[in-house]
Amino acid sequence: MSTMQVGRPPGMGLGSVMVHALAKNWWMLLLRGVAAIIFGVLAFAWPGMTLLTLIMFYGAFALIDGVLAVVAAITGGAPAPRWWLAIVGLLGIATGLLVFMMPGLTALVLLYFIAGWAIATGVFQIVGAIRLRKEIDDEWYLILGGVVSVLFGIGVIMAPGAGALALLWVIGIYAVVMGAIMVALAFRLKKFAHP
16 A cells, blocks of 8 residues: 655655745745844944833844744745744744733843743754755754854843843844844755746
């Protein structure tokens, strides 16, 4: 008795399907990277901003990144396990909405919320990279992005008493580094895109 894989092109392994899906929507990863870089640059441009403004900028960043991740998961175009991208997107949307609904959260609670989001995002990026390691070159971009996210989250948890200005710089650096990694990965994936 033979089994037939439904929805997957014949002869195409799961990793190849994932690469195809990611490559087809490389521009979504590019947009996520650009949004992260813009957020990081804004954090550097206004170092004297109030904590409320920082919270709102972070909420907007998390919401936009989450929406783009969910759209990328839904419009993947190929049947691949995109659940991890959908979860990251939903976490980002939830983070952004909670920040907007409760801007008066204490800095400590916000810090732990940011740290949890960064760690979850990083873990899912590393998992995605491991699944793609046999299919694409330079999957280390995705692994590096995941490691940066996890380290950022752990760093925030370990030093929650940092001042708002120091937090602003750390978040800005994180956003720019993550954005640059996403942009680089998007352009690497673009070469796998087929018309």
